[in-house]
Amino acid sequence: MTTELFVGLYVFLLAGFIGYGVITGIPPLLHTPLMAFTNAISGISLVGSIVMAGGEFSGLTTFLGFIAVLAATINVVGGFLITDRMLKLFKKRE
Amino acid sequence: MSYTVETLYLVASVLFVMGIRGLTRPETARRGVLYAELGMACAVAGTLAHDDITSYRWIVVAGGVGAAIGIAMAALIPMTKMPERIALSHAFGGLAAALVGVCEYYLHAAELSRVTMGAIGFEVLFGSLTFTGSLMAFGKLQGLVSPRNITYPMQNVSNVGAFVALVALLVVLTIDPGQAGLFYVLFFTALALGVLIVIPIGAADMPVVIALLNSYAGLAAAATGFVLDNRVLIIAGALDGASGFVLSVAMSRAMNRSFANVLFGAFGQVAESGLQAEARAAHVREASIGDATLLLSSAPSVIIVPGYGMAVAQAQHAVRELGDHLESNGARVRYAIHPVAGRMPGHMNVLLAEADVPYDHLFELDAINDDFADTDVCLVVGANDVVNPAAKEDESSPIYGMPVLNADQARTCIVLKRTLSPGFAGIENDLFARENTVVVFGDAKETLSRMIEALA
Numbered sequence: 001m002t003t004e005l006f007v008g009l010y011v012f013l014l015a016g017f018i019g020y021g022v023i024t025g026i027p028p029l030l031h032t033p034l035m036a037f038t039n040a041i042s043g044i045s046l047v048g049s050i051v052m053a054g055g056e057f058s059g060l061t062t063f064l065g066f067i068a069v070l071a072a073t074i075n076v077v078g079g080f081l082i083t084d085r086m087l088k089l090f091k092k093r094e
Numbered sequence: 095m096s097y098t099v100e101t102l103y104l105v106a107s108v109l110f111v112m113g114i115r116g117l118t119r120p121e122t123a124r125r126g127v128l129y130a131e132l133g134m135a136c137a138v139a140g141t142l143a144h145d146d147i148t149s150y151r152w153i154v155v156a157g158g159v160g161a162a163i164g165i166a167m168a169a170l171i172p173m174t175k176m177p178e179r180i181a182l183s184h185a186f187g188g189l190a191a192a193l194v195g196v197c198e199y200y201l202h203a204a205e206l207s208r209v210t211m212g213a214i215g216f217e218v219l220f221g222s223l224t225f226t227g228s229l230m231a232f233g234k235l236q237g238l239v240s241p242r243n244i245t246y247p248m249q250n251v252s253n254v255g256a257f258v259a260l261v262a263l264l265v266v267l268t269i270d271p272g273q274a275g276l277f278y279v280l281f282f283t284a285l286a287l288g289v290l291i292v293i294p295i296g297a298a299d300m301p302v303v304i305a306l307l308n309s310y311a312g313l314a315a316a317a318t319g320f321v322l323d324n325r326v327l328i329i330a331g332a333l334d335g336a337s338g339f340v341l342s343v344a345m346s347r348a349m350n351r352s353f354a355n356v357l358f359g360a361f362g363q364v365a366e367s368g369l370q371a372e373a374r375a376a377h378v379r380e381a382s383i384g385d386a387t388l389l390l391s392s393a394p395s396v397i398i399v400p401g402y403g404m405a406v407a408q409a410q411h412a413v414r415e416l417g418d419h420l421e422s423n424g425a426r427v428r429y430a431i432h433p434v435a436g437r438m439p440g441h442m443n444v445l446l447a448e449a450d451v452p453y454d455h456l457f458e459l460d461a462i463n464d465d466f467a468d469t470d471v472c473l474v475v476g477a478n479d480v481v482n483p484a485a486k487e488d489e490s491s492p493i494y495g496m497p498v499l500n501a502d503q504a505r506t507c508i509v510l511k512r513t514l515s516p517g518f519a520g521i522e523n524d525l526f527a528r529e530n531t532v533v534v535f536g537d538a539k540e541t542l543s544r545m546i547e548a549l550a
Contacts, residue, residue: 037117038308038541068189
């Protein structure tokens with residue numbers, strides 16, 4: 001258990017540093033699409049929700065899992081689409 | 095877990111990082127989105143193969159309905175409503191994470207190891223806080239809740255008290271995961287704190303709040319990763335958390351305020367007396383649309399400063415059209431974008447991009463601020479606090495020290511405004527009463543269209 005916790009902490013911290021490094025390089029021009037984009041990515045909690053909604057552990061967990069899958073899917077699908085819709089708007093002068 | 099599933103998760107993690115890297119340049123950004131979409135597909139595919147899943151019925155229904163809602167929202171929401179949509183999606187993200195945490199606790203409670211319990215505690219805490227906090231932010235942006243800062247006695251004391259109580263609950267639960275009652279107290283206290291913490295924050299500070307909530311949503315997802323021992327969740331959550339953190343630091347720096355000040359320092363108690371405001375109003379020089387158009391059409395260089403008022407009036411297309419006319423007359427037209435103009439990071443850039451303003455015409459504060467002094471006309475469209483010279487000159491001003499655009503240094507400053515009322519921060523703006531400033535009252539979109547008619 002301790003090993004798993006520490007492996008997790010290594011992964012979290014290293015990913016956090018990579019994220020920090022990459023994201024400071026993103027121009028303010030694209031900050032709104034960035035928020036929509038990371039929002040879609042954080043819809044990754046779909047991974048946990050799917051197991052709850054499909055696991056049939058109990059009525060309550062299936063119901064809460066259902067709501068969670070619904071909320072996370074709205075974020076994933078809507079988030080990616082709206083990011084792309086915004087990015088399409090950014091054009092250089094012809 | 096099988097090699098296939100682990101490989102899919104690994105590929106997903108790499109694709110997420112590559113996706114975010116794509117956003118460092120407008121040219122590669124859309125490819126970045128594609129990478130992340132593929133990554134998400136891998137992660138979901140891997141999860142659907144999970145051994146614990148015995149029925150796909152509810153997954154398919156929830157996924158189908160969620161996808162339909164997501165598609166509809168993405169297609170129908172106007173760009174001016176982007177801060178509202180982002181706030182709402184943070185709420186969904188927080189809700190999903192919190193619910194997974196509640197389920198995990200409900201199923202295992204006393205059998206949970208301390209590590210897993212701690213992770214569930216974090217997940218539920220951040221998830222619930224993000225859920226209700228983002229709903230409040232949405233309500234304020236949408237005007238369902240008063241956008242002003244709502245204050246009451248002992249506000250900061252009770253918020254800090256609630257936060258300390260949450261940390262204490264988290265510690266007790268980690269030591270003894272069997273305390274089911276306390277777990278639900280933690281859940282509901284976190285929900286309540288989300289509301290309480292956003293209530294006192296005025297709409298002008300929303301860029302910081304939205305960025306912070308973005309970070310919390312990421313941390314909640316990362317905590318879910320620790321609960322489920324799933325690395326792709328940890329990585330995606332960490333990336334999201336880092337992004338929100340970078341943005342909120344950038345936003346508070348642009349307001350010259352600390353996080354603590356934004357969260358606990360509800361300002362807006364306007365110190366100015368009515369007499370002072372009246373004296374100022376007497377100095378404001380009003381210009382007709384014709385006069386203002388004449389000033390603009392004879393100016394060789396123009397800088398346009400957009401603000402939240404442009405979004406409210408949906409005037410971005412009219413702004414671009416006016417800019418085009420001035421350019422075809424031979425003027426040099428540029429746009430100066432303050433980092434906190436609008437209600438979220440990058441708000442103005444997206445609106446102007448929607449109106450087909452090429453992005454190489456949009457300049458950040460540092461890139462353009464020295465050029466105002468050599469500019470003939472600065473046109474302020476619905477911006478207020480971000481051009482307030484008090485931030486540079488008046489040490490008693492609540493925004494003293496905040497970096498502002500030097501609109502006051504242009505030879506002439508034309509301000510389009512509905513009324514003389516102070517900005518959302520509740521601070522009077524001396525720029526409007528300066529000698530080189532003229533104010534054109536009225537709805538920005540209408541004023542701009544009439545200027546365009548006059549120029550055509």
